[in-house]
Structure formats: C-alpha cells, structure tokens
Amino acid sequence: MDTSVENSMVTRSDLPLRVIDSAKASDAVRIKNRIRRSFRQIRTESIFKRTLVIMGMLMVILVLGILLTLIVQSLPSIKSLGLKYLWGRVWDPVQDIYGAWPFLLGTLLSSFLALIISIPFSIAVAIFLGEYYPKGWLPDLLKNTVELIAAVPSVIYGFWGLAVLVPIVRNMESHIGVEPVGVGIFSSSLILAVMIIPYAASLGRSMIQMVPSPLKEAAYGLGATRWEVIRSVVLPYTKSGLFAGVLLSLGRALGETMAVTMVIGNTSLIPKNIFAPGNTMASVIANEFTEADKAVYLSALIELGLVLFLVTVVINMIGKRIIDRFTNE
Amino acid sequence: MKANFFKIKSSLAASALFAALSIGMVSCGGGGSTSGADSTSSATGGSEDNSIIGAGSSFDNPLFSKMFSEYNKLNGLKVNYQSVGSGAGISQLTNKTVDFGASDAPMNGKQDSAAPAAVLHIPVTTGAVVLSYNLSEVKDTLLLSPAVLADIFLGKITKWNDAKIGAINKGVKLPATAIVIAHRSDGSGTSNIFTTYLSKVSEEWSTKVGKGSSVNWPAGLGGKGNEGVAGLIKQTPGAIGYIELAYAIQNSMPYAKVQNKSGNFITPNIASVTAAANIKIPDDSKVSLTNTEAADGYPISGFSWVLIYKEQKYGTRSLAKATNVLKLISWQIHDGQQYGSALYYAPLSPAAVSIGDAILKSATYDGKPILQ
Numbered sequence: 035m036d037t038s039v040e041n042s043m044v045t046r047s048d049l050p051l052r053v054i055d056s057a058k059a060s061d062a063v064r065i066k067n068r069i070r071r072s073f074r075q076i077r078t079e080s081i082f083k084r085t086l087v088i089m090g091m092l093m094v095i096l097v098l099g100i101l102l103t104l105i106v107q108s109l110p111s112i113k114s115l116g117l118k119y120l121w122g123r124v125w126d127p128v129q130d131i132y133g134a135w136p137f138l139l140g141t142l143l144s145s146f147l148a149l150i151i152s153i154p155f156s157i158a159v160a161i162f163l164g165e166y167y168p169k170g171w172l173p174d175l176l177k178n179t180v181e182l183i184a185a186v187p188s189v190i191y192g193f194w195g196l197a198v199l200v201p202i203v204r205n206m207e208s209h210i211g212v213e214p215v216g217v218g219i220f221s222s223s224l225i226l227a228v229m230i231i232p233y234a235a236s237l238g239r240s241m242i243q244m245v246p247s248p249l250k251e252a253a254y255g256l257g258a259t260r261w262e263v264i265r266s267v268v269l270p271y272t273k274s275g276l277f278a279g280v281l282l283s284l285g286r287a288l289g290e291t292m293a294v295t296m297v298i299g300n301t302s303l304i305p306k307n308i309f310a311p312g313n314t315m316a317s318v319i320a321n322e323f324t325e326a327d328k329a330v331y332l333s334a335l336i337e338l339g340l341v342l343f344l345v346t347v348v349i350n351m352i353g354k355r356i357i358d359r360f361t362n363e
Numbered sequence: 364m365k366a367n368f369f370k371i372k373s374s375l376a377a378s379a380l381f382a383a384l385s386i387g388m389v390s391c392g393g394g395g396s397t398s399g400a401d402s403t404s405s406a407t408g409g410s411e412d413n414s415i416i417g418a419g420s421s422f423d424n425p426l427f428s429k430m431f432s433e434y435n436k437l438n439g440l441k442v443n444y445q446s447v448g449s450g451a452g453i454s455q456l457t458n459k460t461v462d463f464g465a466s467d468a469p470m471n472g473k474q475d476s477a478a479p480a481a482v483l484h485i486p487v488t489t490g491a492v493v494l495s496y497n498l499s500e501v502k503d504t505l506l507l508s509p510a511v512l513a514d515i516f517l518g519k520i521t522k523w524n525d526a527k528i529g530a531i532n533k534g535v536k537l538p539a540t541a542i543v544i545a546h547r548s549d550g551s552g553t554s555n556i557f558t559t560y561l562s563k564v565s566e567e568w569s570t571k572v573g574k575g576s577s578v579n580w581p582a583g584l585g586g587k588g589n590e591g592v593a594g595l596i597k598q599t600p601g602a603i604g605y606i607e608l609a610y611a612i613q614n615s616m617p618y619a620k621v622q623n624k625s626g627n628f629i630t631p632n633i634a635s636v637t638a639a640a641n642i643k644i645p646d647d648s649k650v651s652l653t654n655t656e657a658a659d660g661y662p663i664s665g666f667s668w669v670l671i672y673k674e675q676k677y678g679t680r681s682l683a684k685a686t687n688v689l690k691l692i693s694w695q696i697h698d699g700q701q702y703g704s705a706l707y708y709a710p711l712s713p714a715a716v717s718i719g720d721a722i723l724k725s726a727t728y729d730g731k732p733i734l735q
Contacts, residue, residue, distance in 0.1 A: 126579035127550075128572065196594055204599070215543055215599060217584055300548030300585025311584050313548075321587060324448035325550025325576045328473060 101343065108337035114330055119337060125302040127322070132334035134341055136304045140312035141342070144219050144294065145287040147308060148226035153280060155227075156234035160276070163235075164242025165268060177239070184232040192296030195225040200297055207309055217299040218311045225293050230283035237282065241275030242268055274360035281353040288346055291316040315342045415688055418445040419452020419465030422490055422552050422607065423667050426708045427465070430699045437694075440687055449552050450576065456482065456670055459678060462688050464670035467552020468576065469649035481673040483726060485719045486648050487695055489709040491608040491636040491664040492557045493618035497596050498523065500538050505619040506531050506628050509654070509662075512621070513565030515542060515603065517572075518582030523601060531622075538601075544583025545595040545604030550576040553589070556665040557605045560653035605663075608636065609707035623662040624654050635661040636709035644718045666715070669695070676729045685728045693723055693734065 111119065115132055122133020159180055167173040196217075203224070204216030245268050253263045269276075291314075299311020300321060315338045326332040417427070424446035431442040447455070449466035456464035457478045469484055494512070496505060508531050514520045520527060524537045547554045555576045562569040572578050584599075586592040589610040596602045596616065608631050611618050620628040629635050639652050639660025652664045669692050675685035696719045700710040711719070724734050 124579060127577045128575045128579065131579075196598070200598060213541065215584060217595070295548065295587055296591070300587070301583065302579055303582075313585070317548075321549040321585070322577050325450040327450035327453065327471070327550075327576065 104336060104340040104343060108333050108340050110329055111333035111337045123304060127331050130330055134338055136302055137313050137315045137318050141288060141314040144222045144226060144314060145284060147223035148287045149284050151223060151227035152231050156231045159235040160238025160242055161264060164239040165264060168243060180232045180235050188290060188293040191225050191229055192293035195221060195297040199224060212309045217297050218309050219305055220309045222294045222298040225297055226287045226290055230286050233283035233286055234279035237279030238276045241272040245271050274357045277357055285346055289316055291320045295320055414441040415462045416443045417463045417465060418447050418455045418461045420449045420467050420552055420667055421446040422467050423465045425706050426488055426703060429702045430695055434694060466670060467667050468555045482670050483673050483722050484648050484668040484670060485692055485722050486666040486711060486715045487669045488667050488703055489636050489640050489664055490667055491631050491661055492553055492605050493608050493611045493631045494603060494605055495596050495611050495616045495618045496603040497600055501535060503535050507619045508622040509564035513561050513568050516544060540601035543599045543602040545592045545602050546580050546583050546585055547592055548585030549587050553607055559651050560663045563654045612707050621662055623660060624656060625658040629661045631661045633704050633709045635659060636664045637712050639664045640712035640715050644714050648718050648722060674727055682728050686733055689723055689726055689733050
C-alpha cells in the first residue's frame with residue numbers, strides 16, 4: 035500500500051521534470067510550471083495552516099464553552115446563595131443550605147498532602163532514571179512500571195485502597211490515638227500520592243536527561259562527586275521542569291473522583307485533622323448529581339464544578355508564575 | 364528532489380484530508396436524511412408502539428429486568444429501562460422523554476408543579492431498609508428501638524455498651540467499642556426511606572436533619588451505593604449502617620430486629636415487609652410505609668412507584684402505545700409480582716394491588732378511560 039502510493043508519486047512528480055529536462059522546453063513553460071507549482075504549494079501551506087488554527091481554536095472554544103456552561107448553569111445558585119456559598123460550612127440539601135467550604139478544604143487538603151507524600155518518590159525516580167541509570171533492563175522495567183501506574187483505572191485504586199490500605203491505616207490510627215475509622219483524608223492522600231507519581235516522575239526524567247553534558251563534565255572536572263553534581267548542577271538546571279511536573283500531578287489530584295470517593299469517608303462535616311473523614315468537590319458532584327431533585331440543589335452542585343474549575347485555573351496560574359521566575363533567574 | 368518529494372507528499376496528504384472531510388460531510392448529510400425517513404416510516408408503520416422506554420429507580424432495576432424479560436416472552440413487547448436513579452427518572456418523565464418513570468419516593472410539591480400534567484403513582488413493589496452491623500463478639504441478633512436508633516444516628520450514643528442499647532438487649536454482652544455510623548454518600552431512595560422513618564419517630568431528627576434522598580448527616584462515614592456502605596460495615600469493627608434488605612440477604616450480613624409502632628421487635632423479611640403495607644392506603648397511593656400501624660410489619664419499608672401521565676395522549680402517542688404501557692404496568696402489579704420474592708423484593712399487599720388497579724383505571728386517552 036505504502037510503496038504503491040510512493041511509486042505513483044514518484045512518477046507524477048518526476049515525469050514532468052524529466053520531460054522538461056530532456057526536451058529542453060522553453061523558459062516560458064518552465065516558468066508557467068513553476069508558478070503553478072508554487073500556487074499549489076501556497077494553497078497547501080494555507081490549508082495546512084488553517085487546519086492547525088481551527089484545531090487550536092476548537093480547544094480554546096471548548097474550554098470557554100465549558101466555563102460558560104458552568105457559569106450559566108450555576109446562576110440560580112449564585113443568585114440565591116451569593117458569595118457566602120464559598121465559605122458556608124453547612125451542606126444541607128433538605129433545607130437548601132449549601133456551603134462549599136468543607137469540600138473546598140477537603141480538596142485542597144487531600145491534594146496538597148498527596149503532593150507532599152509523592153514528591154520524594156517522583157524526584158527520586160526521576161533522578162534514578164534520568165541521571166544514574168538511563169539505560170538497561172532494570173531502568174526500563176522501572177520506567178514502564180511507573181508509566182503503568184498512570185494507566186491503571188482509578189476505580190481499581192479506590193478498590194485496592196478500601197480493601198488493603200484502609201485496614202492498615204486504621205491499625206496505625208488506633209496506635210496513635212485518633213478515631214480508628216481508616217477511611218479519611220489521609221487514606222485518600224496516600225492513594226492520590228501513588229496515582230500522581232508518574233506525572234512528575236516522567237517529566238522530571240526527561241528534563242534531567244536534557245541537562246547538557248558539558249555542564250556536568252565541567253563539574254566533574256572540578257572534582258565534584260555525583261551527589262554534588264546532582265545537587266548543584268542537575269537540580270538547579272531542571273527545577274522549572276520538575277516544578278511543572280509537580281504542577282501537572284497536582285492538577286490530576288485536584289480532579290480525581292472515583293478513587294477518592296471510595297476512601298475519603300464522604301461526610302459534609304469539616305475535617306478536624308488529616309485522619310478525619312471529609313469530602314472533595316469532585317466526589318460530592320459524582321455522588322449527589324443523579325438524585326439532585328431540586329433546581330437550586332442541582333445548580334449548587336454545578337457551582338461546585340465551577341469552583342473546582344477556578345481553583346485549578348488559579349493554581350495553574352500561580353504555578354506558571356513560579357516557573358517563569360525560576361527560568362528568569 | 365527530496366524536498367520536492369516531500370512537498371508533493373504533503374499536498375497529497377492535505378488534499379486527502381480535504382477529501383475525507385468532504386466525504387464525511389456528504390455521508391453525514393445522507394445519513395441524516397435516511398434516518399429522518401426511517402423515523403417517519405416507523406411512526407406511521409406503528410412498529411414504535413411495540414417498544415416502551417422507562418427510566419428511574421436503580422432499586423427497581425433487578426426486578427424490572429426480570430419482569431420485562433418475562434413480559435417480552437409473553438407479549439413480544441420490548442421495554443428499555445434505564446436505571447438512572449429516582450430523581451433522574453422523574454425529571455425524564457417531566458421532559459416527556461420516557462413513557463414511564465420509576466421512583467422510590469413520591470413526587471414532592473416542587474416536582475409536581477414542574478410536571479406539565481397530572482402524574483399517577485402506581486405502587487409496583489415494596490422494599491425494606493435494614494440495619495446491618497459489625498460486632499463480631501455479639502452472637503445474638505441485635506434489637507433496636509426507634510429512640511435508640513435515632514440517638515445513634517444523631518451521634519448521641521457513641522459506644523456500643525451504652526445503657527440505652529443495653530436496656531433493650533438484655534443478657535447480651537455488648538463491647539465498649541465506639542459506634543461508627545455508615546450512611547449512603549450518593550443520593551438514594553434507600554436514604555429517603557430511612558430518613559423518613561427517623562423523622563417520623565424522632566422529633567429531634569425531624570427538626571435537625573429532616574428527610575430526603577441526601578441529607579446533612581450529623582455523624583458518620585459515607586459510602587457510595589449499597590456496596591459502599593456494606594464495605595464500610597464489613598471492614599470497620601463497631602460499624603452500623605443501613606442497606607437494602609435484598610443486598611443484606613444476598614451478602615449474608617447480620618441485621619437488627621427493629622421495634623415497630625405496636626412495640627414488637629420485627630425481623631425484616633419478605634413477609635414482614637409485605638405485612639407493613641397491609642394498611643389503609645390513600646387513593647393516590649402516595650404513602651410512606653415507615654412506622655405503620657401493622658402489628659407484624661417491619662417499620663422501615665417503602666413502596667416503589669411507577670409514574671405515568673394521567674392523560675396518555677400527548678406528543679405523537681398513539682392509543683395502542685398508551686394501552687401497551689397500561690397493560691404492562693397492570694401485569695407488573697398482578698402476575699409480575701411472582702418474580703419478586705426470588706430477588707428478595709416483597710410482593711405488594713392486597714390493599715396496594717387494589718389501589719393500583721383503581722389508579723390505572725383512572726388513566727385516560729383523549730379523555731376516555733383506557734382500561735375497563
């Protein structure tokens with residue numbers, strides 16, 4: 035199939051040239067041909083460019099459309115609840131009182147805790163694969179395994195968390211003197227930490243591999259040990275890339291729904307400590323959307339989606355700012 | 364030569380893309396027109412009358428699947444039931460996208476006013492909510508009174524060896540374990556039945572929490588679905604939570620006897636749930652079966668309803684289709700009931716069936732009754 039296409043192209047493209055060359059056609063014909071060719075080239079160029087622009091714009095339109103839909107659909111709730119929706123502490127569908135604060139807190143708490151737990155692992159994997167052993171069967175195995183972590187469906191993490199992790203956490207909780215329920219913010223952070231490792235790790239690995247070797251060789255030449263090279267050459271050189279990876283994994287943690295809802299304990303009470311049960315915005319939406327039987331209730335849930343959207347945007351903007359600062363230094 | 368080759372290749376690729384797009388557009392247009400022709404022909408041909416669409420309660424889904432496959436064998440009628448949840452079923456009926464809805468809770472005032480026409484509620488089966496617990500030391504079946512149950516779920520009784528629990532479970536050695544409450548995190552008819560019960564038996568619950576498919580739980584952990592709550596109960600020592608009777612039996616989980624209005628402690632089973640519905644049922648059948656007068660009835664149970672419009676002539680509905688819908692529901696509340704017990708659904712009480720019959724007869728097509 036491929037060869038036949040290429041053959042036909044060869045004949046089509048070469049034939050006129052050969053004819054022209056052999057026949058020594060007049061300049062007029064050659065110019066005419068070239069003009070025709072260049073018109074076609076320009077047309078191809080512009081079609082290609084236009085396709086790219088349309089594809090790119092579609093993405094922008096899609097995101098703006100989602101934002102617009104969220105805003106329009108949450109208008110009833112914004113009208114009736116106002117700004118105190120954001121810091122209201124009670125979520126009571128029976129009396130139509132909706133406050134997003136417990137879920138906002140739960141989302142941020144579980145995501146940032148997961149980030150803190152995952153960073154040592156993802157940086158370690160990135161350095162190991164990027165600097166120490168870029169090639170070989172063991173690094174390949176590790177690399178593929180880490181990438182596989184990202185491919186496992188989140189419901190499997192949730193199930194594994196509920197069946198294996200939660201009893202272990204409960205056991206631990208009974209030793210440190212908090213209410214031993216197992217499920218809660220801490221369990222969900224552990225699950226999230228595992229789930230987000232690959233994002234920071236694989237971006238970090240490629241960043242570390244891109245450090246120019248003259249830099250490292252110079253450092254070695256000055257008598258630096260491997261640890262010193264990593265600490266004072268590789269890490270400073272790659273910090274914006276590593277941070278971008280961390281940001282990517284934070285975005286994943288903020289929006290994760292299924293695994294979280296299975297282990298977080300799903301309560302609208304404000305978590306007293308990191309071992310207490312709580313809930314996240316994504317989890318509340320997934321849980322309550324199907325049976326939201328009142329207009330304001332439905333709208334309040336959609337507003338929760340809007341808040342989640344905005345939280346993600348704000349965190350990304352702060353992250354971009356930090357990355358820029360790193361790069362400018 | 365090489366560059367030249369590449370340009371031609373890219374121009375070919377671009378024109379191929381263009382061709383593909385235009386072919387796609389042509390075929391879309393063609394597809395659209397043929398499907399349009401299909402729908403008109405089926406509407407006139409009447410083959411559409413032979414399929415019915417329903418949506419709603421996920422609690423009803425196993426029973427409905429069995430009923431509809433049996434009914435299909437008898438009458439060749441295809442029923443497509445979407446188990447999307449009671450609330451979604453009601454809103455789909457309101458939008459007239461389905462022929463019937465199914466709900467574990469009767470439509471409330473707001474939903475009634477949102478519906479474009481009067482909606483009939485026909486009780487189709489009875490479900491029960493049981494209290495399952497995880498107390499490995501306790502061999503006897505736990506007894507619970509309404510007051511104790513409300514205090515537990517309000518978070519006022521926090522230890523299993525509380526004197527109030529001990530007073531009704533004489534001779535049972537209860538451990539000093541902390542009580543961990545498990546409730547549904549998703550909105551559900553099961554929660555609605557349970558919170559309706561608690562609101563009836565406890566003044567404090569009714570003012571502080573209230574009833575609904577999602578409420579603001581004063582204490583405890585939430586699990587998604589029956590399986591989520593059951594998972595929490597099985598895993599957590601000292602846990603207590605509410606799940607559907609069928610789910611508890613199928614997974615052989617222990618469940619408590621609950622004291623009913625007459626003061627008897629009743630084991631939830633198919634017989635005691637059916638018995639709870641053997642009361643005077645109002646003409647519109649919109650009644651909660653929680654804490655009923657029935658002396659041998661289990662107090663935490665409830666009807667599940669099929670919902671249809673009273674006036675069946677709307678949109679492009681034919682009389683044949685309206686008759687099919689009504690005949691199907693009539694079969695469900697009579698012959699269809701035999702498939703309930705195998706799936707642990709309690710059959711309708713005689714009182715409920717006769718009310719259902721009367722309601723079905725009140726349905727009309729263009730003002731004239733459909734079933735005689």
